[in-house]
Structures are given as structure tokens and as C-alpha cells.
Amino acid sequence: MPAGLRDAPVTWYTPCGRAVPPASEEGQPRAAPPGLSALCGGAAGRDGMRWRRGAARLGPPPPPPSTFPAPPLPPRSASARPGPVPLPAPFREPPRAAMALCGRGWARCARGLRLGALSRPGLGGTRGVRGSNPFTRQQEEEWRRRNRSAVGYIAAAAVGMVGLSYAAVPLYRLYCQATGLGGTTGAGRSAERIERMEPVRDRLIRVTFNADTHASMQWSFKPQQSEIYVVPGETALAFYKAKNPTDKPVIGISTYNVVPFEAGQYFNKIQCFCFEEQRLNPQEEVDMPVFFYIDPEFAEDPKMAKVDLITLSYTFFEAKEGQKLPLPGYQ
Amino acid sequence: MSTAMNFSSKSFAPRPPDKGAFPLDHFGECSAFKERFMECLRRSGYESAACRQSAKAYLECRMDRQLMANEPLEKLGFKDLINEKSEEKPEKS
Numbered sequence: 538m539p540a541g542l543r544d545a546p547v548t549w550y551t552p553c554g555r556a557v558p559p560a561s562e563e564g565q566p567r568a569a570p571p572g573l574s575a576l577c578g579g580a581a582g583r584d585g586m587r588w589r590r591g592a593a594r595l596g597p598p599p600p601p602p603s604t605f606p607a608p609p610l611p612p613r614s615a616s617a618r619p620g621p622v623p624l625p626a627p628f629r630e631p632p633r634a635a636m637a638l639c640g641r642g643w644a645r646c647a648r649g650l651r652l653g654a655l656s657r658p659g660l661g662g663t664r665g666v667r668g669s670n671p672f673t674r675q676q677e678e679e680w681r682r683r684n685r686s687a688v689g690y691i692a693a694a695a696v697g698m699v700g701l702s703y704a705a706v707p708l709y710r711l712y713c714q715a716t717g718l719g720g721t722t723g724a725g726r727s728a729e730r731i732e733r734m735e736p737v738r739d740r741l742i743r744v745t746f747n748a749d750t751h752a753s754m755q756w757s758f759k760p761q762q763s764e765i766y767v768v769p770g771e772t773a774l775a776f777y778k779a780k781n782p783t784d785k786p787v788i789g790i791s792t793y794n795v796v797p798f799e800a801g802q803y804f805n806k807i808q809c810f811c812f813e814e815q816r817l818n819p820q821e822e823v824d825m826p827v828f829f830y831i832d833p834e835f836a837e838d839p840k841m842a843k844v845d846l847i848t849l850s851y852t853f854f855e856a857k858e859g860q861k862l863p864l865p866g867y868q
Numbered sequence: 869m870s871t872a873m874n875f876s877s878k879s880f881a882p883r884p885p886d887k888g889a890f891p892l893d894h895f896g897e898c899s900a901f902k903e904r905f906m907e908c909l910r911r912s913g914y915e916s917a918a919c920r921q922s923a924k925a926y927l928e929c930r931m932d933r934q935l936m937a938n939e940p941l942e943k944l945g946f947k948d949l950i951n952e953k954s955e956e957k958p959e960k961s
Binding site for chain 2: 731736762809
């Protein structure tokens with residue numbers, strides 16, 4: 538040890554263990570000390586840089602072991618620097634061990650390992666602990682374990698969400714059945730509504746009736762009135778007539794259509810003969826009534842302002858015995 | 869009909885009737901009431917508002933003969949006709 542070292546303000550040691558005179562000496566160039574390249578080999582400049590930076594952050598590194606007795610540790614001044622963390626106990630040993638593990642630039646490497654910056658298990662995945670630092674392995678394993686459990690929770694949540702989206706369909710159906718909200722949109726077609734509605738006298742609408750049969754259906758099906766004048770908000774009755782001219786009973790089932798399409802949402806049937814199988818015996822003729830009303834909100838819809846003709850069209854199809862026709866919207 | 873190939877615009881979605889389907893009047897029990905109604909329609913130029921009494925009578929016939937679920941007539945939109953009847957009675961008596 539150079540004489541007077543203990544009295545010197547600070548003594549800096551290169552990563553390669555070579556003592557450098559304190560910076561208080563004037564006129565000293567800031568270049569790497571001579572002989573650094575010999576000791577550190579390779580890019581002395583780089584090492585020198587690292588040395589300078591590392592030393593500035595870490596404070597005075599521990600002294601090289603073999604030649605000198607270990608100097609006392611510098612006292613921790615609570616005031617001065619913001620936060621260079623003192624090296625943990627193992628590093629108070631000769632840095633040769635650290636050098637063996639980290640190679641060149643051990644100071645930064647060791648610091649990085651300590652703070653976990655270089656080998657966070659979460660970032661590294663399961664490829665094995667980077668750095669293989671035995672001192673931080675326990676913590677890294679704990680991080681790994683925690684990350685794995687977090688991934689497990691997230692995966693379970695994702696699977697739960699997918700299952701919930703599948704379960705939503707029957708659950709919603711149950712909810713609709715329980716609360717009775719199934720199927721009703723916009724204007725609620727309940728009996729109270731019919732009771733309370735008031736006819737809108739200034740809109741007279743002409744409703745024409747049309748009757749069709751499917752090609753293979755032998756019934757004779759026609760309306761008993763070609764048209765009827767109604768006002769929105771008032772219930773009206775209309776009749777169709779169907780005759781079975783064959784010698785066999787025929788079961789028919791019908792569906793309807795309303796033109797114009799936008800007016801169809803206001804056309805509400807209280808009772809009619811559609812969507813249910815109607816059986817006609819041979820040579821039988823029946824009257825089929827349609828009891829309907831047009832919603833009073835029809836008069837308030839701006840799109841319906843020019844509509845004064847609505848056509849109601851029924852079509853009868855033949856229903857074979859045991860055949861279940863998938864009819865729209867009717868259970 | 870609704871089978872037209874209109875892909876862009878919405879297609880018509882038929883709705884089931886509120887109270888279901890009328891049972892068929894196989895024996896023509898209410899045909900007389902129906903005839904009265906049709907006559908009224910032809911007389912009034914097919915105006916529905918003029919023939920609501922006859923319509924009410926037809927529906928009452930159906931209800932009496934179990935061809936229609938019994939329902940108070942107010943719920944079928946004949947509230948004003950019933951009020952008229954009850955008003956007429958005290959006037960007469």
C-alpha cells in the first residue's frame with residue numbers, strides 16, 4: 538500500500554485491482570491509468586470507461602486482496618450521495634470470485650444481478666436463470682413461482698369468460714321467461730295497452746287483403762272484403778273464407794306478410810288464424826276472422842307520414858301429418 | 869312476399885298474434901253475426917269504425933260458444949261501446 542493511503546481522501550481501484558492515485562492530484566489526465574490495458578487486456582478504453590462509471594456509482598470498490606491488508610470500510614455518510622447501495626456481504630470478499638462469475642466489467646454485472654436488472658426470471662421465461670448468480674437464485678425462483686401462479690389465474694379467468702359467454706344464451710332465456718320480457722320490442726302489445734289506446738281520427742288508412750295458397754295446396758282461400766278503412770288505435774275485424782274442395786281432410790298452416798315493410802311493425806294482430814294448423818274436412822267451408830289494430834304510434838312516425846295503404850297478405854301451405862314446420866317467431 | 873331476395877334491406881319478420889289463433893268455426897255457429905257484420909261493412913263503404921257494434925257482437929258470439937277465450941271487451945278495444953251501453957241503460961230506465 539502506498540504510504541499515506543489511509544490519510545488519502547479516497548482511493549480508487551480499477552476493476553482489475555490496480556490502485557489509482559486519488560483524483561485530487563492536479564494535472565492528471567482522465568485517461569485510463571497506465572498498465573490498465575496490460576491487466577485488463579482487450580479494450581482497455583471500454584474497461585476504463587466502465588471502471589470510471591462503475592466506480593462513480595459504487596463508490597470506492599473494495600481493495601484487491603492479496604497485496605494489502607483489507608482497509609476499513611468507508612463510513613457511510615448519510616448525507617452525501619443519493620443512493621449508491623453498498624455491496625452485499627459476499628462482495629466484501631475478494632472481487633476475484635465476482636470476476637470469475639461475471640468476467641470483465643464485474644462491477645456493473647454484479648450490481649445488475651443484485652438489482653435483478655439483468656436476469657429477471659419473468660423476462661427470461663423458463664429458459665433458466667440468466668446470470669446463474671447463486672446469490673439471487675432464490676429470489677428469482679420466487680419471482681418465477683409468483684409469475685406462474687399469476688399466469689394460472691389469468692388463464693382461469695379467460696376460460697371463465699369464454700364459458701360465461703356460452704352460458705349467457707340459456708341464462709338470458711331464463712331471465713326473459715322469468716321477467717316476461719321475452720319478445721316484446723318497442724310498443725308493448727299487452728291487453729292494458731289495447732284498453733288504453735285512443736284512436737287517431739285524422740289518419741284514415743286503407744287496408745287491403747290478399748290471399749294466396751301454395752301451389753300444391755288445394756284449398757280455395759280468399760278474403761271476404763277487398764279493403765277496409767281503419768284508423769290507428771282502433772280494433773278492426775276482417776274475414777277470410779277457406780274451402781276444402783277435395784275429398785280428404787287437409788291441414789293447412791298459414792303465414793302472413795304486411796306491405797310496406799316498415800308499417801309491419803305497427804300492425805298488431807290480436808287474434809287470427811295464422812301459424813297454427815287448421816284442419817278442414819272434405820267439402821268444408823269456414824270463415825276465418827282476423828282481429829287486428831294499427832298501433833297509434835303509427836301516426837307519430839315520420840317515416841309513416843305518407844303511408845295510407847297497407848296490404849295484409851296471407852298464404853296457406855299444406856301441413857302434412859306429423860310434419861313440424863319451422864315457422865318464424867312462433868312456438 | 870317475404871321470400872324476395874332482398875339481402876341489403878331487412879326482411880319482414882312475422883309476429884305471432886297476441887292471443888293466438890281463432891279456433892275454426894266448423895259448424896258455422898256465428899255465421900249469422902258474420903253476415904251482419906259484412907252487410908254493415910258493405911253499407912258503410914268498408915269503414916271499420918261504423919261497424920264496431922257488429923264486430924263486438926260477433927266476438928261475443930264466439931266467446932259464448934267457446935270459440936274464443938273469454939275476455940272482457942275493454943281489453944279488446946271496445947271500451948267506448950260498453951260505456952255507451954251502460955249510459956243508454958240508465959237513460960232508458
